[in-house]
Amino acid sequence: xxxxxxxxxxxxxxxxxxxxxxxxxxxxxxxxxxxxxxxxxxxxxxxxxxxxxxxxxxxxxxxxxxxxxxxxxxxxxxxxxxxxxxxxxxxxxxxxxxxxxxxxxxxxxxxxxxxxxxxxxxxxxxxxxxxxxxxxxxxxxxxxxxxxxxxxxxxxxxxxxxxxxxxxxxxxxxxxxxxxxxxxxxxxxxxxxxxxxx
Numbered sequence: 001x002x003x004x005x006x007x008x009x010x011x012x013x014x015x016x017x018x019x020x021x022x023x024x025x026x027x028x029x030x031x032x033x034x035x036x037x038x039x040x041x042x043x044x045x046x047x048x049x050x051x052x053x054x055x056x057x058x059x060x061x062x063x064x065x066x067x068x069x070x071x072x073x074x075x076x077x078x079x080x081x082x083x084x085x086x087x088x089x090x091x092x093x094x095x096x097x098x099x100x101x102x103x104x105x106x107x108x109x110x111x112x113x114x115x116x117x118x119x120x121x122x123x124x125x126x127x128x129x130x131x132x133x134x135x136x137x138x139x140x141x142x143x144x145x146x147x148x149x150x151x152x153x154x155x156x157x158x159x160x161x162x163x164x165x166x167x168x169x170x171x172x173x174x175x176x177x178x179x180x181x182x183x184x185x186x187x188x189x190x191x192x193x194x195x196x197x198x
Contacts, residue, residue, distance in 0.1 A: 009182075014121040020128040022079040023164045023173055024157035028059075029085050033123040037156065040119035046108035052092040053112040056142055060084045067141045072153060073132040079169050080130070083155035088138055089113055094147045109151050120156055129154040 034057070041053060058065030060083070068086040069077060080086065091109040095102045102108075117127045130153045138150035162173035183198035 014118055018117065018121055019126070019177060021126050021159045021173060022082075022128060022169050023160035023162055024082040024084065024126075024155065025160040025164075026082075026084070027158045029125060029156060029158070033120075033125060034085070034156070036123060037116050037119045037125075040115040041112040044108070044112035044115045046111065047102065047104040048095060048097045050092070050095050050097060050102060050105070050108065052095075052102060052105040053109045054090040054092065054148065056088040056090065058086045060086075068138075068153060070141065071133045071135075071138045071150075072130065073134075076130050076132045076153075079165055080128075080155055082160060082164060083128075083157045085156040087154050087156065088133075088142070088150050089152045089154065090144060090148050090150050092148050106149075106151055113152065113154065116154075116156075124158070125156055126159045127154050127156055 038055065038057075041055070042051075044051075044053070046052060056064060056068065058068045065086050068088055069080065071088070072080055089109050089112075091105040093101060093105055095105075113127075113129065117129075120127045133150075133153040135150040138144065138153075142150075144150060162170040165173060181198075183194055186195045186197055187193050188195040
């Protein structure tokens with residue numbers, strides 16, 4: 001089931017098609033696609049070119065996938081079990097350039113994951129990002145150094161039909177995509193004062 005475009009403006013088709021399914025088929029993801037996806041992340045912008053992103057990738061059936069699954073909250077485990085690929089995004093909290101705490105490391109990791117999301121779409125794949133996981137458990141299981149922080153988990157896979165999911169998740173899968181209008185987010189002169197762009 002394709003989600004309808006949600007914009008009246010002319011944006012890239014991949015942006016129109018992007019959404020976060022919970023249902024995935026059991027079709028495997030090729031090594032080449034995964035390589036391309038993380039190559040896209042490599043070219044994300046970052047403050048002082050610090051490139052603070054790191055990733056732990058698990059494929060269904062391997063130990064890493066099981067360990068990432070263990071970090072997810074119960075709600076996410078119930079649907080993410082269908083995903084062929086699970087990933088943890090991790091950020092380096094200290095700048096390599098000056099050795100000081102980075103104010104933007106989480107923002108920069110977010111940009112790299114955005115690159116991943118759209119390269120995945122180009123590869124015919126979908127990503128679902130999750131904040132519902134235990135960063136502490138991830139740090140323990142994967143022996144993440146103290147100057148790094150697990151930030152999110154996400155799935156990568158081929159979109160499946162809603163019927164593959166438990167009933168309540170299937171209903172969520174069919175729900176309408178809703179976004180706040182751009183004019184409600186873009187201001188000028190003062191916060192909350194709408195720009196005349198729109």
